[in-house]
Amino acid sequence: MNTYFNHQAGFVSLVGAGPGDPDLLTVKGLRLIQNADVVIYDRLVSADILALANDNAEMIYVGKRLNYHCVPQEEINDLLVEKAQQGRKVVRLKGGDPFIFGRGGEELEALVEKDILFEVVPGVTAAAGATSYAGIPLTHRDHAQSVQFVTGHVKKEGQGINWASLAQSNSTLVFYMGLKQSGSISDNLISNGLDAKTPCAVIEKGTRRDQRVLVDSLDKLATLASQVESPALIVVGSVATLHNKLDWFNQ
Structure with a gap:
């Protein structure tokens, strides 16, 4: 070639x-x-x-x-x-x-x-790279059997996103470019049936030397997002709870 x-x-x-x-x-x-x-x-x-x-x-x-x-x-x-x-x-x-x-x-x-x-x-996409360096498996037999990548960069409320399908999918959800829309993301998922206490993580500057990972529940997502800078990735799902156990990068 x-x-x-x-x-x-x-x-x-x-x-x-x-x-x-x-x-x-x-x-x-x-x-x-x-x-x-x-x-x-x-x-x-x-x-x-x-x-x-x-x-x-x-x-x-x-x-x-x-x-x-x-x-x-x-x-x-x-x-x-x-x-x-x-x-x-x-x-x-x-x-x-x-x-x-x-x-x-x-x-x-x-x-x-x-x-x-x-x-x-091809390159290592942020969802795979950042979560790996954060010790958050995208799939895990005890947590999630599938994963969905979603853009959080929407110009209008809910544009192009089937929130009901996401909320009911039992998948790990990974949002790209979602910091500014974090409040909307959590509100839409919760209003469509996802438990407000679903674990979530925000990974700032994933795989870089100054990477940070913040973990809390979905209803606190906007608060987490307000504490980080772009580039950042949002992960929603119980796999986020594995961060503290599997965080190899900051050991």
Whole structure:
């Protein structure tokens, strides 16, 4: 696949950087970053991973955060096309996994429209990485047999989320980008039948040296969320109670 780097129209590698710890980057992702002509990266890519790029690479920041988009998505798409059409090796570097709440699919669609060759290198998504470093198994025979990933970043109350289904699922629920919506998340789950005393955890800066984990009940979720900063992950379910027993990272 990497022989495509010689194509005159250039090549784009969509690479998942993982949740923060540079040791979680894949071997293939590392090789691509080290050999890229251009690295186009998001806010959640850690400085340690960016430092792996070669000194001659053009580094372009296109990060987003709540209520502030440094570069609109359409411009990011156009930038990928432009750099590839210059015949350059482009790495589009995203935190976590590019296909889980990362808009990776949208960016690849833009490349397809312009006949730009590409590849996808998956990364450790935040739900897997952050919970592992927090000692919170996503599934456990005594607690949950399934897990659901949900975006907490909704523009309108309840938009696109079937709260009744989530509340009655008996699954571990993992909310991405949910800090600002934490009160709404807890209210909607409780009003749809989930016990207010269901354990929950907020994991701040998961897998990084300054990771913090706060655990309480669902009715206290907004209070927990008010004590942390982004990036943070919300976990709802009895597996959260295992944190104190299995917390290997802070030992």
